[in-house]
Amino acid sequence: xxxxxxxxxxxxxxxxxxxxxxxxxxxxxxxxxxxxxxxxxxxxxxxxxxxxxxxxxxxxxxxxxxxxxxxxxxxxxxxxxxxxxxxxxxxxxxxxxxxxxxxxxxxxxxxxxxxxxxxxxxxxxxxxxxxxxxxxxxxxxxxxxxxxxxxxxxxxxxxxxxxxxxxxxxxxxxxxxxxxxxxxxxxxxxxxxxxxxxxxxxxxxxxxxxxxxxxxxxxxxxxxxxx
Amino acid sequence: xxxxxxxxxxxxxxxxxxxxxxxxxxxxxxxxxxxxxxxxxxxxxxxxxxxxxxxxxxxxxxxxxxxxxxxxxxxxxxxxxxxxxxxxxxxxxxxxxxxxxxxxxxxxxxxxxxxxxxxxxxxxxxxxxxxxxxxxxxxxxxxxxxxxxxxxxxxxxxxxxxxxxxxxxxxxxxxxxxxxxxxxxxxxxxxxxxxxxxxxxxxxxxxxxxxxxxxxxxxxxxxxxxxxxxxxxxxxxxxxxxxxxxxxxxxxxxxxxxxxxxxxxxxxxxxxxxxxxxxxxxxxxxxxxxxxxxxxxxxxxxxxxxxxxxxxxxx
Numbered sequence: 110x111x112x113x114x115x116x117x118x119x120x121x122x123x124x125x126x127x128x129x130x131x132x133x134x135x136x137x138x139x140x141x142x143x144x145x146x147x148x149x150x151x152x153x154x155x156x157x158x159x160x161x162x163x164x165x166x167x168x169x170x171x172x173x174x175x176x177x178x179x180x181x182x183x184x185x186x187x188x189x190x191x192x193x194x195x196x197x198x199x200x201x202x203x204x205x206x207x208x209x210x211x212x213x214x215x216x217x218x219x220x221x222x223x224x225x226x227x228x229x230x231x232x233x234x235x236x237x238x239x240x241x242x243x244x245x246x247x248x249x250x251x252x253x254x255x256x257x258x259x260x261x262x263x264x265x266x267x268x269x270x271x272x273x274x275x276x277x278x279x280x281x282x283x284x285x286x287x288x289x290x291x292x293x294x295x296x297x298x299x300x301x302x303x304x305x306x307x308x309x310x311x312x313x314x315x316x317x318x319x320x321x322x323x324x325x326x327x328x329x330x331x332x333x334x335x336x
Numbered sequence: 337x338x339x340x341x342x343x344x345x346x347x348x349x350x351x352x353x354x355x356x357x358x359x360x361x362x363x364x365x366x367x368x369x370x371x372x373x374x375x376x377x378x379x380x381x382x383x384x385x386x387x388x389x390x391x392x393x394x395x396x397x398x399x400x401x402x403x404x405x406x407x408x409x410x411x412x413x414x415x416x417x418x419x420x421x422x423x424x425x426x427x428x429x430x431x432x433x434x435x436x437x438x439x440x441x442x443x444x445x446x447x448x449x450x451x452x453x454x455x456x457x458x459x460x461x462x463x464x465x466x467x468x469x470x471x472x473x474x475x476x477x478x479x480x481x482x483x484x485x486x487x488x489x490x491x492x493x494x495x496x497x498x499x500x501x502x503x504x505x506x507x508x509x510x511x512x513x514x515x516x517x518x519x520x521x522x523x524x525x526x527x528x529x530x531x532x533x534x535x536x537x538x539x540x541x542x543x544x545x546x547x548x549x550x551x552x553x554x555x556x557x558x559x560x561x562x563x564x565x566x567x568x569x570x571x572x573x574x575x576x577x578x579x580x581x582x583x584x585x586x587x588x589x590x591x592x593x594x595x596x597x598x599x600x601x602x603x604x605x606x607x608x609x610x611x612x613x614x615x616x617x618x619x620x621x622x623x624x625x626x627x628x629x630x631x632x633x634x635x636x637x638x639x640x641x642x643x644x645x646x647x648x649x650x651x
Contacts, residue, residue: 112410115443116441119437119440119441122440123437126429126433126437127426127428127429130426130428130429130430130433130469131426131428132428189426190426193423193424193425193426194421194422194423194424195423195424195425195426196423197390197420197421197422197423198419198423198425198482198485200388200389200390201388201389201390201413201416201418201420201495202413202438202441202442203409203410203411203412203413203414203416203441203442203443204409204410204441205409205410335390335391335392336385336390336391
């Protein structure tokens, strides 16, 4: 294995150990279980006009939960070690720093995206199973498939902003606050575009791109940390 | 492997408008155990951070086994064990988690990782604690687990920053014994500490640092007692360039014992008084050896510390 790939793999495993020991790993079950359950209850007890609308509702619930998970896990993956100064130990090990952090972020962000994906599939299945088809039902406010994919962009955005904030503030809690604020802004701007009829697929792409810039900035800064 | 395992060459480190290190230069040969003494803020930890690849020098260069620990960090740090400052470990992680991770990153083969971790933990007498989370360990025990992480993978070079900090007297004694044993086994050790006892028991050479500048580089045990009859004398000689020892040996003659402290510094012991000293120095100068100074070394480490560094933090 090359140095970078080995460091990526070792640190991905290290992050998995940390998730397991801290029991944060259970957070990844929230979008998988709570999202579909919440959406199923809404399907059954709210007067949802169509399966499409039920899907949109369920996806928004699942996305909200997945957003909280990605914020929390990313903030801790970046900020916890810097706040505790664990990096004094890990930086003195023979591994590229950037690949080391990338391995850890891959687990928390990839894990959350996967959990959201499973939840989204379950939401779609439940909506089609629980909501009776109605020919006169209004068209959903958003195309469910577009929303499902677009939410991935939102999650990447939130992860990227939180990771970048974690490097700047060296604090998981402050990174979390920054991520929440970014989420509020993204939701507000998205809602505004929706009301004005200007919401296109460009919006989640832009969010994802901003998130990737955040991750890149975080990794570059991590490689340069001096104390 | 180069004979000089650690090299700090004309290093400056600037934080804002403050020079934490000023033109520091020294090197450690393979198998040397060297104490690094100085008060708070003298630049000891800064030096160790540079050698461990945590930081870059503003000017000058550092090398670990001939390699730049920042640019070539994977190769440079592979045989290095380091404990710089006091890293915090998340309270939910166990010692076993940490040591296994370190072993993995250091490239210990999978089949030997458990043994390597256990061996390192046994050195620090914490093998029985490896399955307890850090949050349940006292400061001293957590520090011993951290120290054992520096020993994972049998490093050839050890950088330790205040390793006995927070340890009880028994653990401190055990650690010094471990370090002495490792040193005898050929490990190169740079030990930054406030405790002169640490240096006296573990190291053969000591560096004194004050206000970011190296102000002393000498042997720990100088054996300067001239004897009751005053029949022998000890001098520290400093030279203007790296000196081939055989040149000095020829110039000094067979009755003079010579111990090299650095490539430019030796301690000589000879029988006699002022007349013999003058004759010896004359022989050395006539042989073309670039002698800069000759002085009587001070015997006591605490006194030497106070003379080099000042009163602050002398313990």
